[in-house]
Amino acid sequence: MSALVTWLRAELDRVEQIARTAAIANGPTWTHNPEDRWLVEGKDRPVIYDEGSPTNEQARHIALWDPQTVLRRVAADRQILDEHQVDVRDRPSFVLNTGTVSCCSTCWGETWPCRTVRLLAEGYGWEEGL
């Protein structure tokens, strides 16, 4: 497995764990109530409330990325990653003529990890050399 894919799977696990812990504490769905200004409501109580911060826009953002949303995003990204596995049939490298290369099982002709997997990893903060 490539370092990038190992890192991405660990990052998906980390983000999922943080979201699950927050969901246990405050419920999976957080809503922003603009009439109460900064209030972001969780299960039965405020997650964030008017202490002068965050701003209304920040509270809306926090509610948008509540645990339920993050868990749904992580699950979808895992499925995308699973669809872009290394093709077990290494193919000859016609371009470099250097033996075989590992290819994506979904993206025809792309080396693995493919662009889709690299973009997924970038979304979680992957930078070359990590």
Ligand SMILES: [Zn+2]
């Ligand atoms: Zn692919």
